Amino acid sequence: MPLLKNGSIISDDWITIGLEDPRPESGDIVVPYARLLKEWESLTDHDGRLGVIFTNIDRVEALTLFLPRLALIVLPFPSFTDGRAYSLARQIREIGYTRELRAAGNVLPDQVQFMLQVGFDSFEIGDRFSADIWLKASRQMSLAYQRGLFRPLGQQEVWSERHREAEPWLEQPHAG
Amino acid sequence: MTINSTEKGKILTANRLRDGEVVFLTHSGLWSENIDGAVLATEPQAQAALEARGKDDERANLVTGVYSFDAERREGHVFASHIKERIRSLGPTVRADLGKQAEGRGGHFAALQGV
Amino acid sequence: MYRYDEFDRQFVTERVAQFRDQASRRLSGALTEDEFRPLRLMNGLYLQLHAYMLRIAVPYGTLSSRQLNTLAFIAEKWDRGYGHFTTRQNIQFNWIKLEDTADILSKLAEVEMHAIQTSGNCIRNVTTDQWAGAAADEIADPRPVGELVRQWSSLHPEFSYLPRKFKIAVTGAPNDRAAVKVHDIGLRLHLNDKGERGWEVLVGGGLGRTPVIGVTVRDFLPEHELIAYLEAIMRVYNLYGRRDNKYKARIKILVHELGADKFRAEVEAEYARRPHADTKVEERELQRISAYFAPPKFEKLPRWSATFEEARARNKEFAAWVKTNVAAHRIDGYAIANVSLKPEGGIPGDATADQMRVVADLAQRYAFDEIRVSHHQNLVLPHVRRDDLFAIWKVLNANGLAASNIGLAGDIIACPGLDYCSLATARSIPIAQSISRRFADLNRQHEIGPLRINISGCINACGHHHVGHIGILGLDKKGEEYYQITLGGSSSESASIGTILGPGFAGEDVPDAIEKIVNTYLAHRQPGEEFLAAYRRLGAQPFKEALYAAA
Known part of the structure; x- marks a missing residue:
């Protein structure tokens, strides 16, 4: 399935393996969270990058131990109205995860901007909508009221725009 | 079929996508704003055909929220079993000056009057 | 503003x-x-x-x-x-x-308006006291915090696909006119011994299918922590609120299923875990917003207005309007003028375009350009000179806007019901109209005193029937409308959920039933005792007897 990432459409080079599927010798693999728990010891030695498909009912704190080894976390959307993964994404970023965070399942173009703001940076986009619509929808709004959001695509926060003088890191460096 | 007969069956209704107007599926396969123009499907097979037609027109983005309801045709006019459908076919009971009832495309049978 | x-x-x-x-x-x-x-x-x-x-x-x-x-x-x-x-x-x-x-x-x-988040499973329009900034009993105007919450909740990326809708109300007065105890989150302002502001946070109140009074999770949350704490509550709800059944998806069910203590512990844990640098309520932002809500330039006026007193003595209709529709203002010489959208036999809450322009014009001329909408479906001119009340009343009266019934039997809350709403199971408006006509005699309404009649056309309770002194719920029994009556509800600071009295009534029998209830109250009340107080003292029994004895 194609991915939307960093404002362009790319192919997905990760190999997704199920709970019972044989594990390839090497290559970048994504495993279900249950398998990560079960085979953690051997997975750490896997020749290739490691990703996990997290679920909506597990707690993010449980991921802390695995974070240094993970290069991809996939959060599924069972339906596009199920918003749990928005909170999970933000929590995962709050505990310090910085690598790829992917939205999978039922995702609509009009939701991508919110997803970017809570910390997702890649999206399984299927073939329901054209690339054009995905790209356009991901930059519908250029402003957000909430602070501390991810601000891709030049999006601005009302707070910091409004109180520029109060944000020292936004000040121009002094000459000399 | 004589004009005095009473037929029972189902009517297919929806809202027109672009303006939300309440519409009913007619014999010709078009949607009427007037409930009296609706086709009454008395047989399960005909009802299934109506439903299929409704789904097609939903996919064609003509209408939305398609469903069917129980009704009778009495002396050429449609009487919906449920008050909700009678209100939909007329307009609000508290504003006789508004909706289909005020614009000459209301159903024949009044919803209950105010209490 | x-x-x-x-x-x-x-x-x-x-x-x-x-x-x-x-x-x-x-x-x-x-x-x-x-x-x-x-x-x-x-x-x-x-x-x-x-x-x-x-x-x-x-x-x-x-x-x-x-x-x-x-x-x-x-x-x-x-x-x-x-x-x-x-x-x-x-x-x-x-x-x-x-x-x-x-x-x-x-x-x-x-004109700086929108329809953002007035529906959907997101944080809805923040509501407050319709007399905010004007009421004599107010600690502080709650609207700056209302605006802060509005901005924070607008297109919040994390909380736009919640299990269900989410309603927040805020009040700055001890007499709760914002119904904070029956909201998903209610915020109530307090001052501590040092005069600092803090917010009591109530969670899990609500009406609908399962009416519940909210529980207090924080007694005194420092103001700068408000948004961070709201985020913690919202996150716990978003992650753990039920999504398998829309009738069990509101936060009140989560609070109930976890228990108040466990729920509070979850929120506190989430709150403790998170960095708050980005959600701290910054003093300069609150000040920036508050500046817009600075009181208008009130004149120094005597408390006593000769113009007003003369008009009141001369004109009985005006005097009756003043008695119910005018409330005390915190500034001498000013008053709060409530504009009833409940004329006899009218549709509660409806206003024509012409009536809107009349009220807008009055606001411009007499009320510092401000109008309020109350959750009782009326309008308010929050700051008017007592000297101008008679002139205002004359204009209202000429435009069908001077019903003198605020807080009385004619001031009925009613949802649109089956006349307009696709969720409704029965009509509400005709019931409101028939009760309004039955109690048309204004002297009688005054004799009865404060009475809240709330009508909903389905279990979703948009007409707040659970918190009406008399609540009426319209239901569908095999295609027929019928109406269930509850007594003893209140959305005030001493909030309570009404009790179902017994079997329901056909629509045409509702006014008789209401009349029997009212007569029972009149027969049993002690001097000065209002309907709700009498009900709380008497219990449901005498009312049940009056309604069902003959059956």
Whole structure:
């Protein structure tokens, strides 16, 4: 399935393996969270990058131990109205995860901007909508009221725009 | 079929996508704003055909929220079993000056009057 | 009142463009109805019984005359010449076309208004005391915090696909006119010994299918922690609120299923875990917002107004209006004038475009350009000189806006019911009209005293029937409308949920039933005892006997 990432459409080079599927010798693999728990010891030695498909009912704190080894976390959307993964994404970023965070399942173009703001940076986009619509929808709004959001695509926060003088890191460096 | 007969069956209704107007599926396969123009499907097979037609027109983005309801045709006019459908076919009971009832495309049978 | 700065303006303008694009994709078929529905709902657009319905946000119920005039313009250009003020201090139009909606939103944006989050499973319009900034009993104006919450909750990326809708109310007065105990989150202002402001946080109140009084999770939350704490509550709800059954998806069910202590512990744990640097309420931002809510330039006036007293002595109708519709203002020489949208036999909350313009004009001339919408579906001129009350009343009276019944039997709250709403199981408006006619005699209403009659046309309880002193719930029994009566509800600081009295009634029998209840109260009351107090003392028994004894 194609991915939307960093404002362009790319192919997905990760190999997704199920709970019972044989594990390839090497290559970048994504495993279900249950398998990560079960085979953690051997997975750490896997020749290739490691990703996990997290679920909506597990707690993010449980991921802390695995974070240094993970290069991809996939959060599924069972339906596009199920918003749990928005909170999970933000929590995962709050505990310090910085690598790829992917939205999978039922995702609509009009939701991508919110997803970017809570910390997702890649999206399984299927073939329901054209690339054009995905790209356009991901930059519908250029402003957000909430602070501390991810601000891709030049999006601005009302707070910091409004109180520029109060944000020292936004000040121009002094000459000399 | 004589004009005095009473037929029972189902009517297919929806809202027109672009303006939300309440519409009913007619014999010709078009949607009427007037409930009296609706086709009454008395047989399960005909009802299934109506439903299929409704789904097609939903996919064609003509209408939305398609469903069917129980009704009778009495002396050429449609009487919906449920008050909700009678209100939909007329307009609000508290504003006789508004909706289909005020614009000459209301159903024949009044919803209950105010209490 | 709050005025948009360039950022607010840009935000709303972009939001309109976004909706215009979404609506055109829907009309062209690029979006299915299932895909479009949550998008249109988050812009206040429903598909109702006769057409689309657009619900427009009136944040914390505050309007300027320019805004109210624009609502009148919209009513005439795109609707049928009237609007309906709701129990969330909003206004809705019932005859909207999808193809016109983006144009309407553009028109609203011109006057700093929008329909963002007036529907959908997101944080809804924040409501407050309709007398905010004017009431004599107020600690402080709650609207700056209302605006802070409005901005924070607008298009919040984490909390736009919640298990269910989410309602927040805020009050700055000890006498709760904002019903904070029956909201998903209620915020109530307190001052501590040092005079610092803090907020009591109540969670899990609500009406609907399962009416519940909220529980206090924090007694005194320092103001700068408010947004961070709200985020912790919202996150716990978003992650753990039920999504398998929409009737069990509100936060009250989560609070109930976890238990208040476990729920509080979850929130506190989430709160303790999170960094708050980005959610701290910054003093300068609160000050920036508060400056817009600075009191108007009140004149120094004597408490006693000769003009007013003379008019009141001379004109009995005016005197009756003053008795019920005028409330005490915190500034000498001023008053709060409540404009009833409940004329005898009228549709509660409806106002014509002409009436909107009349009120807008009065606000401009006499009330520092401010209008409020109350959750009782009335309008308020919050700051008027007592000297001007008679002139105001004359204009209201000439335009069918001077019903002297605020807080009395005629001041009925009613949802649109089956006449307009596709969720309704029975009609509410005709019931309200028939009760209103039955109690048309104003002397009798005054004799009865304060009485809240609330009517909902279905279990979702938009008419707040659970917290009516007398509540009426319309249901459907095999295609027939019938009405269940509850007694003893209240949404005040001593909130309570009404008790179902017994079997329901056919619509035409409801006014008789209400009359029997009222007569029972009159027969049993002690001197000066109001309906609710009498009910609480007497219990349901005498009322049950009066209603069902003969049966």
